[in-house]
Amino acid sequence: MLSAVAVPVPLAADPESGCRVAWNTLDGTGRVRTAVLVEVDGTSEVGRVTFEGLDSIRVSRGEVLPYATQGGDATSWVFRVLDSPWLAERHRYEQDVYQYPLEDTHDHLVLQLHDEFVEVVAAGLWFDLAPADDPFALTPTHPLASLPAEDEVATGRTAELDWNIRQASHGQDDLLAASALGSQRLLDLTVELEDRLTWTCWVRTRDGRTTTRLDSLLDAARPELTVEGVASIDDVLPHWERRCAEIAESRHSQGRRSRH
Structure with a gap:
């Protein structure tokens, strides 16, 4: 079984709630956006995970991850898969077709949310709170937002x-x-x-x-x-x-x- 290491993140997801995965959602600027929306533990707020350099995404049902997890505690919900065959496969494809390597810049990451989990090959994750009136709008402090x-x-x-x-x-x-x-x-x-x-x-x-x-x-x-x-x-x-x-x-x- 592959191993996955817990990643500390600044957002506490409600362990009893699932998530909403939005793929190729257009925001007000016309930019294609993908995000995972989660309920924040102990609040009525909606947390948001957006992705840097997203290459691939897949969603599966199941309360138990198909990986041997290391580190973290009962509240951990984000993991990085070690020696991932999926990342290696995506690297070979991108390198062969587009001459765009992924092995030094991307990770295979897993978001575990109650009885489902979201996996991505991405260069990074951004965590913030989703605006109530538009969950896909850029907040002023989001890294994709230009500086004022x-x-x-x-x-x-x-x-x-x-x-x-x-x-x-x-x-x-x-x-x-x-x-x-x-x-x-x-x-x-x-x-x-x-x-x-x-x-x-x-x-x-x-x-x-x-x-x-x-x-x-x-x-x-x-x-x-x-x-x-x-x-x-x-x-x-x-x-x-x-x-x-x-x-x-x-x-x-x-x-x-x-x-x-």
Whole structure:
């Protein structure tokens, strides 16, 4: 029998309640969203699990997991499967067909909820409370939500392009704790053009190693820049200014001017 290790999470699911699995649900922005909704133990609130880099999902009935669980206690409901054949299978498929490896960025994770369990191959998990009026709406603190204007900490101009940087306002201890479960938004770097072009720095901790990735997409396998630990603005600024210069050169070659 395969083994599964308990994963500490910040949400206590009601052990006597099941869950609602929403697959390919469209939110108000048109983005396809998948989520698992659970009742929070001892409250009337609905907890939500959303997924980073979701590759696969399957749902089964049963009160007993088909894995030998390790660690945790009676309240544990999230587990990571060790040496998962399913993860290996999905890695081979993605690598062979799309040249997109999963073995270093994804896990086989299990959510145990009363008499059913949800399994996913994903790069990470995000936990929050579902808004009462729209359980699929992004909350302001969700990692997929852009940082607000009041978080702006720097502005500049490179090759006639104006840019700004916003930095998440939560403390580093909270950031690191959450990054052990899924990538956390640290910086938004934006070029002010006709359409705002935004790159993001994501912080992720895996197997005790924390890294910061810069990319225009949430892509754990193909970042533009990787920095060990939690990056500072100075760590990413040289790369950012080169990127702005490349954008300006491309626009110049197309006969487009910067916005003033």
